[in-house]
Amino acid sequence: xxxxxxxxxxxxxxxxxxxxxxxxxxxxxxxxxxxxxxxxxxxxxxxxxxxxxxxxxxxxxxxxxxxxxxxxxxxxxxxxxxxxxxxxxxxxxxxxxxxxxxxxxxxxxxxxxxxxxxxxxxxxxxxxxxxxxxxxxxxxxxxxxxxxxxxxxxxxxxxxxxxxxxxxxxxxxxxxxxxxxxxxxxxxxxxxxxxxxxxxxxxxxxxxxxxxxxxxxxxxxxxxxxxxxxxxxxxxxxxxxxxxxxxxxxxxxxxxxxxxxxxxxxxxxxxxxxxxxxxxxxxxxxxxxxxxxxxxxxxxxxxxxxxxxxxxxxxxxxxxxxxxxxxxxxxxxxxxxxxx
Amino acid sequence: xxxxxxxxxxxxxxxxxxxxxxxxxxxxxxxxxxxxxxxxxxxxxxxxxxxxxxxxxxxxxxxxxxxxxxxxxxxxxxxxxxxxxxxxxxxxxxxxxxxxxxxxxxxxxxxxxxxxxxxxxxxxxxxxxxxxxxxxxxxxxxxxxxxxxxxxxxxxxxxxxxxxxxxxxxxxxxxxxxxxxxxxxxxxxxxxxxxxxxxxxxxxxxxxxxxxxxxxxxxxxxxxxxxxxxxxxxxxxxxxxxxxxxxxxxxxxxxxxxxxxxxxxxxxxxxxxxxxxxxxxxxxxxxxxxxxxxxxxxxxxxxxxxxxxxxxxxxxxxxxxxxxxxxxxxxxxxxxxxxx
Numbered sequence: 294x295x296x297x298x299x300x301x302x303x304x305x306x307x308x309x310x311x312x313x314x315x316x317x318x319x320x321x322x323x324x325x326x327x328x329x330x331x332x333x334x335x336x337x338x339x340x341x342x343x344x345x346x347x348x349x350x351x352x353x354x355x356x357x358x359x360x361x362x363x364x365x366x367x368x369x370x371x372x373x374x375x376x377x378x379x380x381x382x383x384x385x386x387x388x389x390x391x392x393x394x395x396x397x398x399x400x401x402x403x404x405x406x407x408x409x410x411x412x413x414x415x416x417x418x419x420x421x422x423x424x425x426x427x428x429x430x431x432x433x434x435x436x437x438x439x440x441x442x443x444x445x446x447x448x449x450x451x452x453x454x455x456x457x458x459x460x461x462x463x464x465x466x467x468x469x470x471x472x473x474x475x476x477x478x479x480x481x482x483x484x485x486x487x488x489x490x491x492x493x494x495x496x497x498x499x500x501x502x503x504x505x506x507x508x509x510x511x512x513x514x515x516x517x518x519x520x521x522x523x524x525x526x527x528x529x530x531x532x533x534x535x536x537x538x539x540x541x542x543x544x545x546x547x548x549x550x551x552x553x554x555x556x557x558x559x560x561x562x563x564x565x566x567x568x569x570x571x572x573x574x575x576x577x578x579x580x581x582x583x584x585x586x587x588x589x590x591x592x593x594x595x596x597x598x599x600x601x602x603x604x605x606x607x608x609x610x611x612x613x614x615x616x617x618x619x620x621x622x623x624x625x626x627x628x629x630x631x632x633x
Numbered sequence: 634x635x636x637x638x639x640x641x642x643x644x645x646x647x648x649x650x651x652x653x654x655x656x657x658x659x660x661x662x663x664x665x666x667x668x669x670x671x672x673x674x675x676x677x678x679x680x681x682x683x684x685x686x687x688x689x690x691x692x693x694x695x696x697x698x699x700x701x702x703x704x705x706x707x708x709x710x711x712x713x714x715x716x717x718x719x720x721x722x723x724x725x726x727x728x729x730x731x732x733x734x735x736x737x738x739x740x741x742x743x744x745x746x747x748x749x750x751x752x753x754x755x756x757x758x759x760x761x762x763x764x765x766x767x768x769x770x771x772x773x774x775x776x777x778x779x780x781x782x783x784x785x786x787x788x789x790x791x792x793x794x795x796x797x798x799x800x801x802x803x804x805x806x807x808x809x810x811x812x813x814x815x816x817x818x819x820x821x822x823x824x825x826x827x828x829x830x831x832x833x834x835x836x837x838x839x840x841x842x843x844x845x846x847x848x849x850x851x852x853x854x855x856x857x858x859x860x861x862x863x864x865x866x867x868x869x870x871x872x873x874x875x876x877x878x879x880x881x882x883x884x885x886x887x888x889x890x891x892x893x894x895x896x897x898x899x900x901x902x903x904x905x906x907x908x909x910x911x912x913x914x915x916x917x918x919x920x921x922x923x924x925x926x927x928x929x930x931x932x933x934x935x936x937x938x939x940x941x942x943x944x945x946x947x948x949x950x951x952x953x954x955x956x957x958x959x960x961x962x963x964x965x966x967x968x969x970x971x972x973x
Contacts, residue, residue: 334954341952571947578946579939581957586926586964599919606918607911612681614674617921624926 300332304339308347310382310444312416319418322435337435340442347442352384353557354437354448356466358459358488363474364498366405367540369449373406375546377414381447384440385409387420388433388452388462416445430461431584434577437465463491464573467566468553470494473515475507489515490522493533493556496549500537512537527565532556589624598623640672644679648687650722650784652756659758662775677775680782687782692724693897694777694788696806698799698828703814704838706745707880709789713746715886717754721787724780725749727760728773728792728802756785770801771924774917777805803831804913807906808893810834813855815847829855830862833873833896836889840877852877867905872896929964938963 303321306314322333340347359365373383385406410417418436433450440448450466452458463469471492489495495515500508516535534552538545560566589595602616611619643661646654662673680687699705713723725746750757758776773790780788790806792798803809811832829835835855840848856875874892878885900906929935942960945951951959 337954338952571949574946574949574953575943578943578953578956578960581953582930582939582960583927585957585961586929587923589926590922599922603915603918606914609911609914612678613914613918613921614677616918617925620918620922621925 300335300339304336304345304347307336307340307439307443308345312443315416315439315443316418318439319436322439323432333435337438340439345442347444350441350444352441352445352448353468353553354441354450354466355553356462356469357449357451357472358462358469358492359453359472359498361453363472364540365451365453365472368472368496368498368538369451370406370409371540371543372546372550373409373415373449374412375543375550376447377409377412380414382414382416382445383409383412383447383449384416384418384443384445385449385451386418386433386436386440388429388450388458388465416440416443429458430464430577430580433461434465459488459491464576467560467569468493468556470496470549470553473497473511474499475504476511476514489518492519493528494549494552495519495533495535496538496545497535498538498540500545501539501542505537508537527560527563527569529556529559589627594627595624640675640679644676644685644687647676647680647779647783648685652783655756655779655783656758658779659776662779663772673775677778680779685782687784690781690784692781692785692788693808693893694781694790694806695893696799696802696809697789697791697812698802698809698832699793699812699838701793703812704880705791705793705812708812708836708838708878709791710746710749711880711883712886712890713749713755713789714752715883715890716787717749717752720754722754722756722785723749723752723787723789724756724758724783724785725789725791726758726773726776726780728769728790728798728805756780756783769798770804770917770920773801774805799828799831804916807900807909808833808896810836810889810893813837813851814839815844816851816854829858832859833868834889834892835859835873835875836878836885837875838878838880840885841879841882845877848877867900867903867909869896869899929967934967935964 303314303318307318318336321329321336324330324333339345342348357365357369359368369385373385376383406417409415437448437450450462452462469491471488471494473495475497495512497508497512497515500512512535519533519535522533532552536545536549536552538549540546557566560569590599598620602611602620605611606613606616643654643658647658658676661669661676664670664673679685682688697705697709699708709725713725716723746757749755777788777790790802792802809831811828811834813835815837835852837848837852837855840852852875859873859875862873872892876885876889876892878889880886897906900909930939938960942951942956946953946956
């Protein structure tokens with residue numbers, strides 16, 4: 294990106310729903326370069342400004358969490374194709390802070406959802422390869438905003454369910470869906486209680502063939518567990534809910550979509566939709582402030598000092614408190630010497 | 634606390650192992666008042682200084698995690714009494730950021746471990762009532778250091794297993810123990826994968842009477858699951874390990890203690906103990922720096938501005954990014970106007 298003219302052109306492309314412009318825009322917000330950052334902020338502001346059709350658009354943002362092996366890609370492909378067949382435009386984004394570690398997702402995302410990726414009504418964005426959490430949150434949030442501005446009706450935000458990524462997704466989506474596989478009575482499906490409490494819908498996938506009875510039992514177990522959770526003000530009666538689906542046969546997918554729409558409709562009518570988005574905006578504002586305050590630690594001089602003091606702490610020459618006091622004092626002096 | 638003389642007196646009391654002095658010292662580090670803070674830092678520095686017997690002391694710090702209902706208090710009482718009977722001095726601390734919400738733990742801790750709390754070889758500190766996470770971590774860390782300085786042989790650091798408290802405990806302890814109840818095949822015992830990976834020892838409690846077969850099955854399940862985890866460099870062969878215990882009958886408690894000692898001994902001999910403590914000190918140093926940078930947000934003027942901008946973000950008058958930029962700019966100007 295070179296300047297304002299390009300930003301205007303890119304904004305027009307995104308607002309017109311052009312997928313190549315959208316892909317370039319997401320690459321821009323994902324960039325770590327300072328000049329790219331300024332362009333990214335200008336682009337986002339432009340897309341929100343009255344005038345362009347992108348300003349008032351609001352997609353249904355669906356967060357989708359599930360550990361590897363539950364059939365997430367197959368589910369997204371089948372579910373996405375069902376929506377595009379119904380005339381809806383679908384964007385798929387991945388929030389995956391561990392992708393750099395687990396490897397392969399950059400090449401993998403598109404091939405694992407082959408039919409959906411060729412669908413002109415769909416847009417699939419592979420996980421970014423960088424892995425810093427604050428950065429992941431910001432990039433994901435801005436990518437969602439770009440998809441929304443590009444007129445997508447549904448934005449699926451996918452996470453692999455490690456570390457803090459669920460919390461990021463929960464603060465980005467309107468509806469949070471947890472995908473599970475039929476369990477063989479083992480405790481290790483990796484469902485954290487906190488994720489259960491975030492879930493609006495629990496879908497037990499692979500409810501077909503020999504696994505169907507196990508899927509039904511797992512669904513009943515989770516329906517029971519959901520019944521033990523406190524009813525939330527943002528839910529109509531009967532929600533959160535556990536359902537069986539099969540991404541392979543397609544059974545249950547339409548029902549799951551109906552439930553998502555029911556929930557979204559109810560929340561819109563009862564003010565919870567607006568309240569949730571307002572709360573999310575507040576959350577991201579405060580998070581940006583925190584990240585901004587901590588960003589001084591990323592500067593080379595600060596990092597060098599942090600490493601020096603850290604070594605002294607590690608080998609017992611300084612206490613953590615004394616070293617921290619010295620570090621903070623040094624940062625304050627640097628800050629004060631800057632032109633105001 | 635009034636001045637240096639009192640700090641010296643308190644340090645002498647703590648170093649002599651006086652439990653009332655220790656209780657007062659912990660109250661001091663838990664205080665939010667600035668003058669108390671200065672005294673607390675002076676106290677900690679004094680206890681670490683060469684001269685007092687407290688300087689070189691190192692307790693075995695055992696982290697204990699378990700969701701409500703697994704019988705944690707009964708376990709701590711039985712385990713603690715076994716250790717004091719063997720001539721060891723035992724301190725019990727709770728890390729519980731949710732205690733203010735769940736209530737009752739301030740009165741509850743002592744009554745739920747009645748016999749241990751009357752034991753002159755034991756010291757039980759109820760959870761602090763404040764619930765700010767950064768504060769919880771610092772207070773807990775300093776309370777552990779005080780117990781160590783007071784010559785306790787074992788410090789049990791207990792957590793209820795919500796939110797980030799396990800991470801805090803893992804960064805405080807030498808050995809991490811996960812307490813479980815016998816499971817009835819349900820997935821909801823609330824064991825997060827991350828906690829499994831932190832555990833050095835998994836103890837299935839209530840392995841007595843009618844629950845014994847279920848406890849054995851649960852132990853076998855977790856032993857199998859632990860076998861799937863990658864062997865860590867800091868573990869001798871056979872660890873991490875799952876065992877059955879009964880806090881009621883006492884069965885298995887001596888074996889669990891033997892395992893903890895084996896593990897601690899092996900780590901000491903192979904340098905992992907020192908490396909772990911060094912890594913923890915480094916972690917706390919960086920955490921103090923982060924908390925220090927974020928502490929400007931706690932000032933009344935900053936809070937007021939944060940609330941004003943936050944409201945503008947919530948009702949859509951400002952974007953999160955623009956509001957954050959304004960907030961950071963304001964904080965920078967205040968900082969620059971301060972005398973360096």
